[in-house]
Amino acid sequence: MVEQSSDYELLQRTARGDTRAYRELIGRHLVRGVKVAERMLGNRQDAEDVMQETCLKIWKEASRWKPQAKFSTWLYRVVLNACIDRKRLVVPAMTNEMDDILDPKPVAEDEMIERQRSASVRQALQRLPDRQRAAVVLSYYEEMSNQDSADLMDIGLGAFQQLLFRAKQNLKENLVEEEEHDNAKTGS
């Protein structure tokens, strides 16, 4: 049986310019990183761009890494910050809600409703302030504990719980609004 190298070992080899170790390291975290970024940004293309930037940062700064925190914690922190920076700089792109509607393939009614609900949640989530959205993504979608999420966001546990509470309140309001909006569309 081949023993799997730890993230730290791979990072040390990456710091010495070992591209095979680098490939293995980013391959491990890519899918989850892209998912987190997609939920933060609302679309896959920007999420992949953010993940690419993050991975290049790992390559460049590998020798500076100090094992004070888990590598994955640091990585997802960089991803979240890159998403927040990107949100500030880029004008929100049209989400693929239009793609869903203009999809030429015929879809069953149930699936259509499911897609519409998914799009509504995505819109409601995107309307949250950045840090509140990050709290929901980590806590609900990534199923991380409050303590791990707080560590990742570099805030205290109490501050994270407050952030999550406000996020939940706002998200509830946004979801109700989105539902009303959808009902109005389907009713017309």
Add this chain to the structure above:
Amino acid sequence: MITPKQDRDIDFSDMDMLASYRVEDMPPQEREALVDEIVAAASLVPQQPRMTSFFKMHSMTAAPVAALVVVAVLGYSIGFGLTRQTAFSRNASAQQVSSTEAEYFNQMVFGSKSWKEVCL
């Protein structure tokens, strides 16, 4: 054992709509293609050298060393200056003392007249 789910004091159960927001999994070919792209891009980017990072990471060590060097140089300069000044003052005082002693001697031996007037 406390699971991450149980650890969360705020649950989302009354927002069951959230689960409908699905993010599609990345197909393996797409994932491989993205990894290839990233590795290719990385091979064109230089890595941060270890020495640079050493100084940046240990700036807390470099600062006191620099401060010590400055203090040492200042200390040496001031010390050297004082020594020179002290030596100069000592010579000046010695000269002054010797000159006073000579005058006193002349006064005692030759009175108000200078030794030149007495001898010549």
